[in-house]
Amino acid sequence: MPSPLGSDVGFEEFARSAQTRLYRTAYLLCGDAETARDLTQTTLAKLFQHWRRAGAAEHPHAYAKTVLTRTFLAERRRRLRDLLAFTRTGGLVPARNTEQPDLRVTLLAALAELPPRARAMVVLRYWEDLSVETVASLMRCSEATVKSQCSRSLARLRDRLGEAHLYTADPHLHPYAIGS
Amino acid sequence: MLRRAMDRTTQDLPPLPDLAPVAVRLGRRRRARARLTVAGGVFGTVTAAALGLSLLSGADPGVAMPAAPPAAFPSAYHTPVQVRPTPGQQPPEKLSDAESARHAQFQQQVSALLDELLPASVEDIRPVAGEVSSYRITAGGTTFPVTLSVRPAEGERLQECRNQPPKITCEKADLGGGRTAQVYAMAVNRTDTLGAMVVTRYGRSKVLLSVDPSDTASAPVTGAQLLTVVRDARFTDLLKYADAHPVQKKDAPVEGG
Structure with missing residues (x-):
């Protein structure tokens, strides 16, 4: 201090x-x-x-x-x-590889599909374990917005990853993999 | 369960070195820059206010400014708004007194032109002190951020329009003289609040004019209305000036995020 x-x-x-x-x-x-x-x-x-x-x-x-x-x-x-x-002319254009050749579905890839603000809300709410009220204050939005965004984001994560992956991922398959 | 997945995802990250000493060094630099900017910003604001219209018309010989911006439109003084930097915001760069005054003058010219060309629903336009590309407009009692960025960017070109409806829509527009623009409407911050943006190039610079939504309301200006501004010959004069005498630096490498 x-x-x-x-x-x-x-x-x-x-x-x-x-x-x-x-x-x-x-x-x-x-x-x-x-x-x-x-x-x-x-x-x-x-x-x-x-x-x-x-x-x-x-x-x-x-x-x-x-x-x-x-x-x-x-x-x-x-x-x-x-x-x-x-x-940039003649430079490399950063392009996201949506094909994901190894088809490895990662939590990071699923999170990356969320808009940045929704991603931040999910991380603050479920990783940092902050209350809806605190997240709303931090994000300068209403509590209703946090609730609806988090709910929508969770549904998307489940769609993308599947419940099974969220619950049974083997961390040894790949350090960042949720499932394969 | 999601938390456990997040925990697993982050637990094998490569170890960090001790970031504290570098943070102290960078933080000291930030403090120094912020102190100097505040001093320069106050000086610039006071100077511009004191000189008033004579400064805007470029008639004051006592202020050294390299080629004053064009001044062929209404010139009511738009009082700059002081925006308190919030945690997480990049502090403005340090400027000399003359450069601060030049930036303030440029912002006045931009404000005057926007005042004339934006729809009547826009009640007030104010430049943000010390942030040459930032403005605030008020409509229906709500304040919205506006950006006019004219940044040196040799070697960069406009991309093809990227459409991702309904979140992002893009239309190409012809500005004449071989110049084109792209007019974007896009969801900003939330899916239900839209912002408008026009991007183009002028000379060696990339140009971006945008109006962001507030926390709860979409921007009060459409892309088509911004395009009207961009098509105005006086706006082109401002671009010509800023291209020849940049008020912003070339993009620095992105730090963080």
């Missing part, structure tokens, strides 16, 4: 205690480890920037989740617009 003089004492300790959890959440949001690490790093840098406020918050870990989620959503919005409209 910062001292009354507003020093940064406590930040590094907090960062070390929070980084793994943030990283795992970021991974579920982004879908790849490298981007998740960048997102975690950016989140921690932003927390340090506002550490006087963040460190004094009643729940600094909740504050960190808010920063992580909003950073993720802001970046996705920016990227979506750019990806929609522009492409």
Whole structure:
């Protein structure tokens, strides 16, 4: 926690205690480890920037989740617009492989099919175990929106993965696989 | 059960190095940038307000500005709105006083033109202080974010229209002179709130004009109405200026997310 003089004492300790959890959440949001690490790093840098406020918050870990989620959503919005409209001449066009040659259905792939905000709600609600009220406040929307989005998203995840995969996935088949 | 699946999915992630020292270093830089931007933004806003219309007309010789933006349209002063950065938002970059004033002037020109060309249902237009591409419009008592981005982007071209109805619809439009635009209507944030966007190129820059929905309401402006703005010769003059004297930097590599 910062001292009354507003020093940064406590930040590094907090960062070390929070980084793994943030990283795992970021991974579920982004879908790849490298981007998740960048997102975690950016989140921690932003927390340090506002550490006087963040460190004094009643729940600094909740504050960190808010920063992580909003950073993720802001970046996705920016990227979506750019990806929609522009492409680099002669460069590689990032294209999603919808064929998935090995047909391995992963939780990450299923999550990636949800819109970013719906994905964030699912991750916050079911991974972070936050209440509907807290998710609504964090996402700046109504509780009804959170409930309906989560319900719709769960149905889509079930469709995509199948109940059996969710319940009986063998983690040894593939580190990130839910079923094969 | 979903939680267990998530747990399994994330438990074998490669280990992280200690991110704290780098976070401190990056965070210090962010603090320094934010402090300087606040100082520069306040100076720019005060300067623009004090100079008022004379600044807009480019007639004040005391302010060093490289080739002032064109000023051939109504020039009521649009008071900038201060938007408090929220956690997670990228801090604006540090600018010199002259550059801040130039950006503020450009925003005034854009605001004046939007004021004239957007439908009458748009009641108020205000630039966002310190964020040259950001504006806020008010319609029916609700505020909506507007973006006009003119960013250097040599080597990038417009993609083909991507349609994913009903979430995204795209129409191609001819702007004349060999220029084309794409007009998008797309669900933003929620499936039931639509935003509008027009993208095109001018010179070496990529251009994006958009109106986002509020938290609960769709944008009060359609893509066709944005296209009217983009087709106006005075808008082209603004693009010409911003292409020759960029007010935004080339895209940096994406950080995070």
